[in-house]
Amino acid sequence: MKPLPLLRVAQSAYHNEHPAWLISAGEVSGDLFAAQLMQALKALRPELQFVGIGGEHMLEQGLFPLEEVVPRSAVGLIENLPGLPFYWHLFRRICVYLKTERPAAVVLIDFQGLNLRIAKVAKGLGIPVFYYIAPQEWLWGFKGGAVRVARVTTRIFAVFRPEADMYQQRGAPVSYVGHPLLDMLPQIQQAEAREHLGIAEDATVICLMPGSRLLEIQRLFPVLQAVARYLLPHLNNVWFVLPVASSYLEAQMHSQLDRDLIQLVPTEQRYQAMAAADLIIGASGNMVLEAALLNKPVIAMYRVAWLTWLAAKLLLRLPWITLPNILLRQGVVPEFVQFFEPGDVGYKALQLLKDERARNAMLQEFQALRVLLEPHGAARRAATEMVAGVYETTSGPADRVNGS
Numbered sequence: 001m002k003p004l005p006l007l008r009v010a011q012s013a014y015h016n017e018h019p020a021w022l023i024s025a026g027e028v029s030g031d032l033f034a035a036q037l038m039q040a041l042k043a044l045r046p047e048l049q050f051v052g053i054g055g056e057h058m059l060e061q062g063l064f065p066l067e068e069v070v071p072r073s074a075v076g077l078i079e080n081l082p083g084l085p086f087y088w089h090l091f092r093r094i095c096v097y098l099k100t101e102r103p104a105a106v107v108l109i110d111f112q113g114l115n116l117r118i119a120k121v122a123k124g125l126g127i128p129v130f131y132y133i134a135p136q137e138w139l140w141g142f143k144g145g146a147v148r149v150a151r152v153t154t155r156i157f158a159v160f161r162p163e164a165d166m167y168q169q170r171g172a173p174v175s176y177v178g179h180p181l182l183d184m185l186p187q188i189q190q191a192e193a194r195e196h197l198g199i200a201e202d203a204t205v206i207c208l209m210p211g212s213r214l215l216e217i218q219r220l221f222p223v224l225q226a227v228a229r230y231l232l233p234h235l236n237n238v239w240f241v242l243p244v245a246s247s248y249l250e251a252q253m254h255s256q257l258d259r260d261l262i263q264l265v266p267t268e269q270r271y272q273a274m275a276a277a278d279l280i281i282g283a284s285g286n287m288v289l290e291a292a293l294l295n296k297p298v299i300a301m302y303r304v305a306w307l308t309w310l311a312a313k314l315l316l317r318l319p320w321i322t323l324p325n326i327l328l329r330q331g332v333v334p335e336f337v338q339f340f341e342p343g344d345v346g347y348k349a350l351q352l353l354k355d356e357r358a359r360n361a362m363l364q365e366f367q368a369l370r371v372l373l374e375p376h377g378a379a380r381r382a383a384t385e386m387v388a389g390v391y392e393t394t395s396g397p398a399d400r401v402n403g404s
Contacts, residue, residue, distance in 0.1 A: 018045075019104040022097070023052040023063070024118060026111035028212035029286040031055030033133055033180050033379075034109045038063070040383035045391075051103065053090070066093060087114055095121050102127065105390045108153075109133045119152035128154045130386050134163070146170045155389060157382040160327065161372065177381040179373035181286075185293050186271050193275035197241065197265065204238045204353065206231065207273050207296075208262065209282025210253075216283050219303045221253055223342050227281060228261055230346035235353070239263065241277070243270040279353055281345065288322045288333055292366040293373070297352050297359050301336040301345060324369055332365045 021041075025034040035057035042048050042061070051064045059065065067090050091114060098106075098121055106122040108115040112135040119129045131153045137146040149156065150172030157177050158164035164176035191201055199205055208228065210221040228240045243265040244253075257264065265273040271294070274280060280291045284300040291298035300322045320326050322333045334348050352359055 018047050018049070019102060020049040020051045020064070021105045021107060022094070022103040022118075022122070023050045023054065023058070023107040023109070024094075024111065024115050025052075025054045025058065025109035026114060028055065030109040030111055030133060031057045032184065034058050034107075035061045036180055036184060036379045037107070037109070037132055037383060040379040041386065043380075044383055044387045051097070051101075053094075066090070066097070090114070091117055094118055098122055098125055098127065104128075105130060105386065107132060107386065110135075112149075116149065116152060119149075123152045123154070128386075128390055130155050130157065130382075130389070132157045132382055133159060134167070136163070137166070146172070155385065157378075157385070159373075159378060162327075175382070175385055178375045178378040179289075180378040181290060181293055182370075182373055182376045183378065185290065186275070188272060188275045190275055190277075193272045196272050197269065197276055199239050199241075199276055200237065202237065204235050205277045205279075206238065206240050206349070207277035207280040207282070208240055208242045209274075209280060209287045210242070211283030211285065211287075217253060220283050220301065221256060223301065223303075223345070224281060225256070225258060225262065226342035227346045227349065229258075230343055231349060232261065234350055241265050241273045243267065243273040279349055281349060284321050284335065284337075288324060292324045292333070292369050295363055295366055297362055299334045299336070299345060299348055299352070301340065303338055324366070327372055328365055328369055330365075332362055 023034055023038065025031050031054050034054055038050055038058060038061040049064065050058070050062060051066065052058075053065065053067050054063050097103075098118075102125070105128045106118060108119060108129065108131045110133040115131075116135065119131065122129045129152065131149065134153075134156045135145065135149050137149060146166060147170055150167060150170055154173065156167050156172055156174045158167060158174050159177060159179045161176060164174050167174040194201055194203070194205065206228070208224040210217050210224050224242075231240075232238065240262045241264075242253075242262050244267050253264070271290075274291060274294050274296060277296055280287070280296050280298040282288075282298075282301070284302040288298055288300050302321060318326060320331060320333075321335055321337060324333050325331050325335070334352075336345055336348075352362075
């Protein structure tokens with residue numbers, strides 16, 4: 001993706017009388033959620049145009065890009081340091097755009113390091129600021145952080161009920177809309193998915209998912225490949241499939257990939273690979289929630305820089321890192337964090353594959369999780385309120401957290 005010069009962006013997005021909306025997402029999952037939201041917004045206002053930062057799915061929905069940032073996304077303290085000069089320059093460019101072009105609204109998706117700074121500037125200029133997939137202060141329990149988010153946003157669209165409750169208690173304008181994954185995940189049976197991928201129906205299929213960020217690939221892909229080698233002699237007719245999270249990551253894995261062991265699956269067949277699996281093993285993050293909603297047994301793992309891990313240990317009080325465990329308040333999903341060997345993960349994988357009772361217990365909890373994320377229609381619901389907040393002359397919707 002080649003970013004457009006700022007003036008050309010403004011000229012392209014202003015070919016009619018309707019100011020564009022600025023939209024910002026910086027990670028693969030955020031790109032997916034933002035693209036779904038853009039589609040819902042255009043269904044209500046077909047003339048809408050979007051300028052901002054995002055990835056390939058947002059481009060497909062007509063984004064005029066200021067910059068490509070998805071390949072640069074990282075999690076952690078040390079991990080983000082190399083990107084600081086780039087993001088500072090990008091932030092200055094966005095400030096110029098906000099002040100000179102005055103978009104009709106600013107829509108932010110996760111990516112709080114940059115997006116909270118954008119929100120502060122836009123709010124100061126009197127531009128409506130909508131946060132969809134807001135910073136997860138409800139997870140970490142930082143009261144000051146939640147107040148800071150509330151201070152710079154016009155409305156927060158919460159995708160978790162505890163999140164909506166927490167922001168409402170802090171006096172934030174918040175609406176609970178449900179989780180967008182409920183509408184994004186396909187309804188596909190395991191046999192159908194295997195047929196599409198050319199996998200025998202009676203095979204044991206393990207889906208390996210090393211993450212959607214470059215540093216995650218570098219840290220976790222070798223581990224997952226070692227887990228596959230550990231499992232290979234213990235399982236008959238086993239297939240290891242690895243769906244590529246984004247096209248730019250594929251080249252990063254080719255040099256290390258054991259093609260006799262692991263089959264790469266294109267990005268567009270990601271959910272088919274997950275649906276085909278008997279077990280999913282991969283990076284903690286959005287993938288774990290996807291696996292749970294697809295009703296698939298899953299094992300989560302994660303590694304970060306030493307200083308990032310130490311800071312997290314000192315600051316965070318939660319006993320888990322995966323959303324299913326946090327929402328269900330129990331360790332349903334096995335988690336391997338920082339200090340573990342591939343054999344540890346492989347042993348747990350064998351236990352799950354061979355213990356039907358343990359698998360069924362996990363899947364039963366996932367059914368309860370689905371109820372916690374309802375109702376369907378998150379993007380449509382958020383888009384309706386955003387459009388009303390920008391274009392209707394009334395004062396806008398009242399705070400609500402019931403998802404109606």
